[in-house]
Amino acid sequence: MSTASPSDGSLTGLRALVTGGASGIGLATAQTLLAGGAQVACLDLDPAGVTEPLIGIRCDVADDDGVPAAVAEAAKRLGGLDILVNNAGIGAQGTIEDGELDQWRTVFDVNLLGIVRVTRAALPWLRRSTTAAIVNTCSIAATAGLPRRALYSASKGAVSSLTLAMAADHAAEGIRVNCVNPGTVDTPWVQRLLAAAAAPDVEREALRRRQPIGRLVSAQEVAAAIAYLASPAAGATTGTALAVDGGMQGLRLPPP
Numbered sequence: 001m002s003t004a005s006p007s008d009g010s011l012t013g014l015r016a017l018v019t020g021g022a023s024g025i026g027l028a029t030a031q032t033l034l035a036g037g038a039q040v041a042c043l044d045l046d047p048a049g050v051t052e053p054l055i056g057i058r059c060d061v062a063d064d065d066g067v068p069a070a071v072a073e074a075a076k077r078l079g080g081l082d083i084l085v086n087n088a089g090i091g092a093q094g095t096i097e098d099g100e101l102d103q104w105r106t107v108f109d110v111n112l113l114g115i116v117r118v119t120r121a122a123l124p125w126l127r128r129s130t131t132a133a134i135v136n137t138c139s140i141a142a143t144a145g146l147p148r149r150a151l152y153s154a155s156k157g158a159v160s161s162l163t164l165a166m167a168a169d170h171a172a173e174g175i176r177v178n179c180v181n182p183g184t185v186d187t188p189w190v191q192r193l194l195a196a197a198a199a200p201d202v203e204r205e206a207l208r209r210r211q212p213i214g215r216l217v218s219a220q221e222v223a224a225a226i227a228y229l230a231s232p233a234a235g236a237t238t239g240t241a242l243a244v245d246g247g248m249q250g251l252r253l254p255p256p
């Protein structure tokens, strides 16, 4: 049995595609997979932050026509695909009464249908791999009942269900499908939210205290979990959600 971890070269020879790979969790994941020995292509709306040897490809995961071409370009440049990380996502705040219905359509178009488009285009390539793995970036919001996150939570709940359904459908052909459920992660996304808030220091403190470990999660910690699930070391793991949330969901501690 292999005891290799993704940081020690156990991904050598594998070819990975990461969506939303130009920032935050996606960029950290691409760098972690690269450090583990994989070749990595990143699809992103704005791939400017993706530098060699990572391959950056401009793509909107909400674009029906653009996605198949971008996935094919990535697979051709990598010489195939073994790993798909469906990470691109956008946020939304508010209750079910907030936001126009078009905002609900837009968030689902990226967070849920983006995964459908990219995965449909990637599956023919993944089927040629002997170690195929898909990891979806879900969220603690899928299961935690967070206030004022109705749309975002619903979109990630759909990702959670889709992950299980995909795992069931593709297990027999050797394609594993898992997801990660991050808590609040210190990425440009969260930094933008804090900058827009009236009292960012208070907000940051509230976010920090919400997680029993008493700090935000780092993008690298989420990336390490994704890299593990994507690696052959996790060969018997499919249809599961790995929480990387500072104990937020599992511990149910009162706030410190």
Ligand code: NAD
Pocket: 019, 020, 021, 022, 023, 024, 025, 026, 043, 044, 045, 046, 059, 060, 061, 062, 087, 088, 089, 090, 091, 110, 114, 137, 138, 139, 140, 181, 182, 183, 184, 185, 186, 187, 188, 189, 190
């Ligand atoms: P981020 O904003 O730092 O990075 C997201 C990247 O996705 C950006 O590079 C952006 O250009 C790209 N992107 C957005 N829409 C896209 C589209 N339509 N097509 C292609 N690329 C697109 O965000 P992050 O915090 O790293 O979040 C990444 C994922 O992690 C998202 O799915 C998010 O829901 C999830 N997540 C984040 C947190 C958190 O606290 N940061 C917590 C739980 C889950």
